[in-house]
Amino acid sequence: MADANAPYRIKGETGEWEVVIGLEVHAQVVSDAKLFSGASTKFGAEPNTQVSLVDAAMPGMLPVPNRECIRQAVRTGMALEAQINRWSRFDRKNYFYADLPQGYQISQLYHPLVGEGTIHVLLDEKDEDSAKAIGIERIHVEQDAGKLMHDQHPTMSYVDLNRCGVALMEIVSKPDMRSPAEAGAYLRKLRSILRYVGSCDGNMEEGSMRADVNVSVRRPGEQFGTRTETKNVNSVRFVQAVIEHEARRQIEVLEEGGQIVQETRLWDPDKGETRTLRSKEDAHDYRYFPDPDLLPLELDEAFLDECRSSLPELPDAKRQRFERLGITPYNASVLTAEVETARWFDQLLEAGAEPKQAANWVVAELFGALNRRGETIDNAPVSPSQAAELLGLVADGTISGTIAKQVFEVMLSEGGSAAGIVEARGLKQTSDIGAIDTEIDRILAANIDKVEQYKAGKQQLFGFFVGQTMKAMQGKANPQVVNERLKAKLG
Amino acid sequence: MSVDTRTVRHIARLARLKMSDAEVEAMVPELNNILGWVEQLGEVDTDGVEPLTAVIDQKLRLRDDIVTDGGIRDAVLVNAPDAQHGFFAVPKVIE
Amino acid sequence: MSDLTAKTIAELRDGFRAGDFSAREIASAFNDAVAGARALNAYTVETPEDALASADAADQARQAGELKPLSGVPVGIKDLFATVGVDTTSGSNILKGFKPPYESTVSANLRSAGAGMLGKLNMDEFAMGSSNETSAYGPVISPWKRNDGGNAALTPGGSSGGSAAAVAAGIAPGVTGTDTGGSIRQPAAFTGISGIKPTYGRCSRWGIVAFASSLDQAGPMARSVRDCAIMLEAMAGFDPKDSTSLDLPVPQWEAGLSSDLRGKRVGVPREYRIDGVPHEINALWDRGIEWLRDAGAEPVEISLPHTKYALPTYYIIAPAEASSNLARYDGVRYGLREQGEGGLEGMYAATRAAGFGAEVKRRIMIGTYVLSAGFYDAYFNKAQRVRALIKQDFRNAFEQCDVILTPTAPSAAFGLGEKKDPLAMYLNDVFAVPASLAGLPAMSVPGGLDSQGLPLGLHLIGRELDEQGVLNAGLAIEERAGFTARPGKWW
Numbered sequence A: 001m002a003d004a005n006a007p008y009r010i011k012g013e014t015g016e017w018e019v020v021i022g023l024e025v026h027a028q029v030v031s032d033a034k035l036f037s038g039a040s041t042k043f044g045a046e047p048n049t050q051v052s053l054v055d056a057a058m059p060g061m062l063p064v065p066n067r068e069c070i071r072q073a074v075r076t077g078m079a080l081e082a083q084i085n086r087w088s089r090f091d092r093k094n095y096f097y098a099d100l101p102q103g104y105q106i107s108q109l110y111h112p113l114v115g116e117g118t119i120h121v122l123l124d125e126k127d128e129d130s131a132k133a134i135g136i137e138r139i140h141v142e143q144d145a146g147k148l149m150h151d152q153h154p155t156m157s158y159v160d161l162n163r164c165g166v167a168l169m170e171i172v173s174k175p176d177m178r179s180p181a182e183a184g185a186y187l188r189k190l191r192s193i194l195r196y197v198g199s200c201d202g203n204m205e206e207g208s209m210r211a212d213v214n215v216s217v218r219r220p221g222e223q224f225g226t227r228t229e230t231k232n233v234n235s236v237r238f239v240q241a242v243i244e245h246e247a248r249r250q251i252e253v254l255e256e257g258g259q260i261v262q263e264t265r266l267w268d269p270d271k272g273e274t275r276t277l278r279s280k281e282d283a284h285d286y287r288y289f290p291d292p293d294l295l296p297l298e299l300d301e302a303f304l305d306e307c308r309s310s311l312p313e314l315p316d317a318k319r320q321r322f323e324r325l326g327i328t329p330y331n332a333s334v335l336t337a338e339v340e341t342a343r344w345f346d347q348l349l350e351a352g353a354e355p356k357q358a359a360n361w362v363v364a365e366l367f368g369a370l371n372r373r374g375e376t377i378d379n380a381p382v383s384p385s386q387a388a389e390l391l392g393l394v395a396d397g398t399i400s401g402t403i404a405k406q407v408f409e410v411m412l413s414e415g416g417s418a419a420g421i422v423e424a425r426g427l428k429q430t431s432d433i434g435a436i437d438t439e440i441d442r443i444l445a446a447n448i449d450k451v452e453q454y455k456a457g458k459q460q461l462f463g464f465f466v467g468q469t470m471k472a473m474q475g476k477a478n479p480q481v482v483n484e485r486l487k488a489k490l491g
Numbered sequence B: 001m002s003v004d005t006r007t008v009r010h011i012a013r014l015a016r017l018k019m020s021d022a023e024v025e026a027m028v029p030e031l032n033n034i035l036g037w038v039e040q041l042g043e044v045d046t047d048g049v050e051p052l053t054a055v056i057d058q059k060l061r062l063r064d065d066i067v068t069d070g071g072i073r074d075a076v077l078v079n080a081p082d083a084q085h086g087f088f089a090v091p092k093v094i095e
Numbered sequence C: 001m002s003d004l005t006a007k008t009i010a011e012l013r014d015g016f017r018a019g020d021f022s023a024r025e026i027a028s029a030f031n032d033a034v035a036g037a038r039a040l041n042a043y044t045v046e047t048p049e050d051a052l053a054s055a056d057a058a059d060q061a062r063q064a065g066e067l068k069p070l071s072g073v074p075v076g077i078k079d080l081f082a083t084v085g086v087d088t089t090s091g092s093n094i095l096k097g098f099k100p101p102y103e104s105t106v107s108a109n110l111r112s113a114g115a116g117m118l119g120k121l122n123m124d125e126f127a128m129g130s131s132n133e134t135s136a137y138g139p140v141i142s143p144w145k146r147n148d149g150g151n152a153a154l155t156p157g158g159s160s161g162g163s164a165a166a167v168a169a170g171i172a173p174g175v176t177g178t179d180t181g182g183s184i185r186q187p188a189a190f191t192g193i194s195g196i197k198p199t200y201g202r203c204s205r206w207g208i209v210a211f212a213s214s215l216d217q218a219g220p221m222a223r224s225v226r227d228c229a230i231m232l233e234a235m236a237g238f239d240p241k242d243s244t245s246l247d248l249p250v251p252q253w254e255a256g257l258s259s260d261l262r263g264k265r266v267g268v269p270r271e272y273r274i275d276g277v278p279h280e281i282n283a284l285w286d287r288g289i290e291w292l293r294d295a296g297a298e299p300v301e302i303s304l305p306h307t308k309y310a311l312p313t314y315y316i317i318a319p320a321e322a323s324s325n326l327a328r329y330d331g332v333r334y335g336l337r338e339q340g341e342g343g344l345e346g347m348y349a350a351t352r353a354a355g356f357g358a359e360v361k362r363r364i365m366i367g368t369y370v371l372s373a374g375f376y377d378a379y380f381n382k383a384q385r386v387r388a389l390i391k392q393d394f395r396n397a398f399e400q401c402d403v404i405l406t407p408t409a410p411s412a413a414f415g416l417g418e419k420k421d422p423l424a425m426y427l428n429d430v431f432a433v434p435a436s437l438a439g440l441p442a443m444s445v446p447g448g449l450d451s452q453g454l455p456l457g458l459h460l461i462g463r464e465l466d467e468q469g470v471l472n473a474g475l476a477i478e479e480r481a482g483f484t485a486r487p488g489k490w491w
């Protein structure tokens, strides 16, 4: 892997280019009912069964906003250290499309709910020097559109309005990213924060998070170039691919003396390329104006207090706390990336596990086991308290680290408590000097040649004697005692 | 500012109103008359005046996050010019 | 029992309660009158069975001693109000055949107050017009004729033209209207009846086909000020389904009626003396001032300096909102669909071209233009600033007076087809529009006949929420004007 701190440059025919990236992420707000109607937001229902007369834009129907959607957007803004606007309002974005029954989307252009904020990312999780702050321009709340199906009928498209009116947060970054890796780090961090806050489930497959990718290129240090916007990209990998492809395409155009057209493009995952959306001359004339069906949204102190006090400890704070507990930066970063992992690890600490040892164990042993078994931490086969018991047995010298691995395997395959398994299988570690000495004497006697070599200065043979002794003791000897006795006997 | 046939066509396109050439021609003076008349607002000094945002001074009410609606597909589709298999059907859209 | 149709709502209600006649007799009398007045083209749909069923329920309720405020009273409903299972087209081809699966809050309120429905009333298409000539059903013919011996068909005004004609002709004792820029008050004035537009937010807009959301208000039209109070009490009220609905109890306006205006000051705005208004109108205005003085009020001259700009302001804001509100009529979910050429886009353009009439198209074009890229600030935002000044004018004026008196319209009813120039038509609402822009309660009451024998109205504007003050001043005029003229029955 290249140095994360080195600037990302693309070599063209005529020299090096820099890519400039901004992301507009549409994140579906976690709520039971829609933003402006009482219909359900549940995924996967029969077509048009989660549609109210408001969602279908029947004549005379009116929007009434859902408090929870506003609350979640405010909490998200707070988590992104953003300015919360106590006075905001909804605007109409006017355009015609079959998935948009009103003929306008209720959104926020002129006075968004949330203003400027920041996301801190690490480009390399092992390297604090790779930290970068990426600016948030704004977050606004808006309605999702319905869904069109094109492959059910030869000459007709089918319209399903179930998603129509579901609340979205549009999280708009500043054009602060300069490489696909930065965009990836930003998206992962944003997703992580949203999931900590609980305002979005981050499920990209179900479309809960989609990104519009704004890309332009320039010679390093020069003015911003003209950008294109690639719409509705639904995975981190695809976002990075869009950036790479689109940057290269733009460089080619520019180097051939052409100009970049500001346009909307589509990502074709099958071909691995972006293509221009059939040009619409009016695509950029949305005739935004304040929605006269809705009054200005004013937030009071009590509402903001509740939003603030209901925020959980966020990934950066948690990571710093873990580091203060002696956990390595890498482990701290891995343990805090996903909210479920962090929650599980916090429970492990609460159950009394020693932080540093626990972190190593979770990252190496538990993650390894989950990977092998194709499981996630949500349905981990051991509970935090069971794991704490196992780690406790190592910490107090009852079993060695090697035996702990064995015990863990038994816990995974057969269940049961760590202490019970150790007891039943006689896996307790021994510090019995007599027993250890007997084995050491036998091993030294059987390896006279190696003893001679050791005494002649081949110090690295010490490990061989330790290993042989431990093997003879079936791993149950206290390694510290084995070391001491060997040193004494070898002189 | 005054509109010409090009502008009228553009506006008609934005508004999704099909217009014949004759209709466009007829619309030009009508719109210019009305726009010329409303432009007298230019005489009014509105420096420092905030645009009116709420006719009657009141705050936006928020509702609780409870599912109270939906499950009325028949009512949603009953007036549709073309409903098929629980969907609204429209002439095929090519994206 | 034909004289039943000559009675006011209060007389019908009280006579029914006293047992002078049954609700069925009332309903039958009006049903017969409706069927006999088709030459007026006032109704788009007649619902005699509905009126009879409600009447039978009222007769039973009287037996059971469970009377409701409007038990026994049938009313007409403007076609802009969604009525469940009954054609609701807002006078437009684009909604021909639309039977809503829902009932507007206002009409539902009337029903739960015991009222029956005689039918749906003709109107200007989407309430855009001042003469009822833009209706897809053809114009309503006013029951009034000039006294010149000619037989010219006159307009009942608009957009609530069917409503006004129905009350004037005795084919409904009371009706609903809606008022966006004078659509209750101007037709009331043209037909010699009373009508009140309450404070914006008093009547729920839910289920009323939207024209311009920040201006639209429902209100009653009837024979007397008392009848307006009775109906408004039943129509108004907080509705959680309308975000702009006022969360306030409904005052007992009928019980609060009093024509004793001692201690009240009546504002007479000097800017409403405009060039080109017939002398008779100003003369009636002067008489109105004297009537209110006679009732104990003190006339004061006031200034509403931005009056001149109200109409142009209105003709930016209302079309802008309408252009967006009418985007939902796209041939997808209800109403007309014309296939057109060129897939979805062709269907949209063909449907809307065939479905909307000339005036609606004109306003959609203006509205789209003033919101389009580059023009928003110059037109829409400028208009909203001027609107703020107009609102401020009224605030200042109401420091010096309690209610404002003006003429309702700058002329008496004109002949159908007489006003071909859109701008000349718009000028009809010059006196009505400022109160709409400011969201204030305003009412027209008949003041007298002009030299051609046609009714003229006087216009009262009150403070926010002070419908009572408006009704009381209206009552004082009604008592003194002694307006009893009725159109001779020619239909």
Ligand SMILES: [Mg+2]
Pocket: A024, A212
């Ligand atoms: Mg976007």
Ligand SMILES: [Zn+2]
Pocket: A026, A142, A170
């Ligand atoms: Zn968006």
